[in-house]
Amino acid sequence: MDFHYTAEEEAFREEVRAFIAEHNIPEDEHEDPDALEGWHQALIAKKWIGFSWPKEAGGGGGSLIEQFILKEEMSEARAPALGSDFMGLTWVGPALINHGTEEQKQRWLPDLLNCRSIWCTGYSEPDSGSDLASLKTRAVREGDEYIVTGQKIWTTLAHKAQWIFMLVRTESADRYGGITCVLIDMKSPGIEVNPIPNLVGDHSFNQVFFNEVRVPVANRLGDEGQGWRVVMGALANERTGISESTTMVQQLDRLKDLARRATRGGRPALEDPEVRRQIARFDCRISAMRLNGMRHLTHQLKGELPGTETSVNKWLRGPLEIEMHDLALGLLGPEAVEPGDWQRTSLVFHGTVIGGGSPNIQRNIIGERILGLPKD
Amino acid sequence: MNFGLTEEQELLHSEARKFLEEQSPLDEVRRTTSNPEGYCPKQWKTIAELGWTGLVIGEKYGGAGLGWIDLIVVLEETGRALFPSPLISTLIAGSTIADFASDAQKERWLPGLASGDEIGALALLDDASAPALGAAKPRATRDGDAFRVSGTRLHVIDAPNATSILIAFTDDTDALHLAYVPAATAGITVEPRETVDRTRRIGHVTLANLRVAPEDVLASGDDAQRVLESTLDRGAVATTAEILGAGTAIHAMTVQYAKDRVQFGSAIGRYQGVKHPLAEMYVDLESIRSLLYYAAWAIEEKPEDAPLAASRAKAFATEAFTDIGVGAIQLHGAVGYTEEYDVQLYLKRSKWARPAFGDEIHHLERVARLGGL
Numbered sequence: 001m002d003f004h005y006t007a008e009e010e011a012f013r014e015e016v017r018a019f020i021a022e023h024n025i026p027e028d029e030h031e032d033p034d035a036l037e038g039w040h041q042a043l044i045a046k047k048w049i050g051f052s053w054p055k056e057a058g059g060g061g062g063s064l065i066e067q068f069i070l071k072e073e074m075s076e077a078r079a080p081a082l083g084s085d086f087m088g089l090t091w092v093g094p095a096l097i098n099h100g101t102e103e104q105k106q107r108w109l110p111d112l113l114n115c116r117s118i119w120c121t122g123y124s125e126p127d128s129g130s131d132l133a134s135l136k137t138r139a140v141r142e143g144d145e146y147i148v149t150g151q152k153i154w155t156t157l158a159h160k161a162q163w164i165f166m167l168v169r170t171e172s173a174d175r176y177g178g179i180t181c182v183l184i185d186m187k188s189p190g191i192e193v194n195p196i197p198n199l200v201g202d203h204s205f206n207q208v209f210f211n212e213v214r215v216p217v218a219n220r221l222g223d224e225g226q227g228w229r230v231v232m233g234a235l236a237n238e239r240t241g242i243s244e245s246t247t248m249v250q251q252l253d254r255l256k257d258l259a260r261r262a263t264r265g266g267r268p269a270l271e272d273p274e275v276r277r278q279i280a281r282f283d284c285r286i287s288a289m290r291l292n293g294m295r296h297l298t299h300q301l302k303g304e305l306p307g308t309e310t311s312v313n314k315w316l317r318g319p320l321e322i323e324m325h326d327l328a329l330g331l332l333g334p335e336a337v338e339p340g341d342w343q344r345t346s347l348v349f350h351g352t353v354i355g356g357g358s359p360n361i362q363r364n365i366i367g368e369r370i371l372g373l374p375k376d
Numbered sequence: 377m378n379f380g381l382t383e384e385q386e387l388l389h390s391e392a393r394k395f396l397e398e399q400s401p402l403d404e405v406r407r408t409t410s411n412p413e414g415y416c417p418k419q420w421k422t423i424a425e426l427g428w429t430g431l432v433i434g435e436k437y438g439g440a441g442l443g444w445i446d447l448i449v450v451l452e453e454t455g456r457a458l459f460p461s462p463l464i465s466t467l468i469a470g471s472t473i474a475d476f477a478s479d480a481q482k483e484r485w486l487p488g489l490a491s492g493d494e495i496g497a498l499a500l501l502d503d504a505s506a507p508a509l510g511a512a513k514p515r516a517t518r519d520g521d522a523f524r525v526s527g528t529r530l531h532v533i534d535a536p537n538a539t540s541i542l543i544a545f546t547d548d549t550d551a552l553h554l555a556y557v558p559a560a561t562a563g564i565t566v567e568p569r570e571t572v573d574r575t576r577r578i579g580h581v582t583l584a585n586l587r588v589a590p591e592d593v594l595a596s597g598d599d600a601q602r603v604l605e606s607t608l609d610r611g612a613v614a615t616t617a618e619i620l621g622a623g624t625a626i627h628a629m630t631v632q633y634a635k636d637r638v639q640f641g642s643a644i645g646r647y648q649g650v651k652h653p654l655a656e657m658y659v660d661l662e663s664i665r666s667l668l669y670y671a672a673w674a675i676e677e678k679p680e681d682a683p684l685a686a687s688r689a690k691a692f693a694t695e696a697f698t699d700i701g702v703g704a705i706q707l708h709g710a711v712g713y714t715e716e717y718d719v720q721l722y723l724k725r726s727k728w729a730r731p732a733f734g735d736e737i738h739h740l741e742r743v744a745r746l747g748g749l
Contacts, residue, residue, distance in 0.1 A: 373645035
């Protein structure tokens with residue numbers, strides 16, 4: 001057990017801080033394309049996008065510990081994201097590195113690393129949500145191509161993405177072994193993207209129709225029938241990405257700021273012991289998430305790939321979001337009925353909590369795959 | 377950075393588990409705890425020979441010279457086994473003396489604590505929710521270069537078996553002092569009390585005009601404050617280690633029951649009403665383990681982080697273990713309500729662990745304060 005950082009790691013932390021001092025952009029410019037372009041170019045020059053990816057894949061070859069330091073420092077400085085494509089960098093790239101051919105890596109990784117592509121992910125279908133393996137979108141082999149027909153839904157960023165990382169059915173009789181992973185050009189003839197406004201009216205996700213879309217067999221990731229295996233790894237990375245404690249640490253700081261300003265019956269809210277205890281409980285749980293994440297990282301340092309343990313932090317995040325927003329809106333009092341930041345995030349956090357598998361699915365995974373209870 | 381146990385620690389872990397499974401299964405625990413002293417002196421001697429009582433005491437004084445990670449590795453197992461003994465109090469007394477006492481005091485106390493001839497107790501708290509930093513109730517007056525101390529401490533863990541006791545008191549200038557004194561001194565009386573968790577013993581300690589000589593005093597003033605706080609942190613972390621072991625044991629029993637018990641034509645663990653609470657308990661136990669490892673590491677390696685880390689661990693573990701105890705009985709149904717079934721022993725342990733070294737109300741307030749609120 002050793003939570004000390006080495007001299008090299010401490011030096012790296014200083015390097016990150018110096019980088020942030022030079023290149024960071026204010027939070028209100030995080031959506032400004034020109035400001036972001038400068039930020040991305042500086043990151044690319046450092047090879048800090050795909051920081052821990054192997055050098056031969058074009059990544060930075062950095063250690064997982066240094067990556068942890070990089071993310072913590074960036075989060076603390078409220079810096080923009082490490083790259084422009086969360087989905088591409090969090091799970092498409094790692095899936096390409098683990099399962100792709102040399103040719104496929106050459107084809108897609110450079111654009112990912114240079115912020116020149118955006119990926120979306122095609123898992124859910126209208127009748128296949130939590131029961132993902134029941135998916136029906138068909139891919140029929142015809143020479144060097146698959147003909148893909150079906151429908152995906154809740155597809156975040158499909159309206160902006162150049163590529164979709166998706167699951168199709170190549171064999172109807174075999175529930176898991178009939179699933180294959182393909183990478184499809186979103187400009188292919190036969191694809192239609194329709195927006196689905198979310199509950200605050202934003203356009204973030206879509207339904208996507210595939211009508212006899214021709215996909216080269218060269219775009220298949222892994223062998224035919226190996227899609228479920230590819231996606232289990234991708235989902236573990238997605239759950240890790242969603243449950244990074246850095247986001248929750250920031251949210252806790254915001255909640256403390258709110259509590260310092262809030263009053264109840266003319267008295268400071270922080271004089272209420274139950275308010276203090278509630279915030280302290282969140283602090284303990286977020287600290288547990290951070291340390292759980294570090295413990296999982298230790299397993300990865302020994303060469304294990306992320307797996308079912310990622311459901312632990314994914315589960316912790318759900319109730320935390322719900323309860324932290326409940327307290328925040330309570331502290332706001334009557335102001336909670338007006339539009340505002342907490343009011344907005346109290347509605348949109350549901351997307352993060354359901355995405356990557358709902359809390360009930362996480363508890364099924366833990367119950368069945370970790371505790372060995374019988375399948376539902 | 378490394379979150380793992382060393383090979384030696386893994387070995388210590390498996391040896392501790394093997395020893396307790398063989399020597400102290402739960403039917404043995406039930407027999408032992410029906411005795412008035414509540415522990416088995418023969419087993420106590422054996423664990424002392426294994427080096428457990430002197431785990432964090434230097435080899436110079438007859439200890440094993442190991443660290444706090446080794447200590448929580450052993451306590452996880454004593455918690456899992458509900459092993460009845462005054463081990464925690466003796467370990468914390470030894471740890472505090474080893475880190476904060478004078479050389480003469482170390483010479484005086486550490487060999488006995490390491491060998492198990494000496495059994496410690498910590499008479500420090502006023503009540504579970506407010507360990508009284510800076511306002512210790514026993515008061516002292518000067519008597520030449522000594523003190524005369526009077527006051528009571530309630531529900532002192534392991535006091536009925538202790539041969540020496542750590543006490544805190546304030547003098548007439550309101551300065552805090554910590555002293556380690558033989559329990560058999562004139563002026564100390566211990567009144568044993570009944571416990572709900574029979575694997576634990578407590579007593580009320582009354583000090584009546586107790587003479588505390590200068591050589592008994594471990595620390596005074598700001599130093600005493602620091603040592604008192606660190607001692608309580610150590611107690612909280614040690615208790616959390618036992619919570620982790622006991623919580624893991626009761627969870628494993630309940631998971632097994634959910635696999636074996638058939639109702640409505642299926643093992644009940646198939647139903648989400650049973651499966652999901654068991655999954656949540658697992659997440660809580662994983663989180664306790666992470667918080668515990670960091671807190672134990674911080675005691676030795678990063679003392680400035682230890683107060684917050686210890687309070688986070690004890691607060692989280694206290695609330696989670698309370699829920700796990702109740703949830704495990706409920707998932708067992710009527711059989712969990714019987715005297716015969718072991719699951720009730722762990723429920724009672726959860727009641728014991730809650731106030732020990734500060735309950736959740738105390739530790740959550742401390743997390744809030746140390747977190748800048």
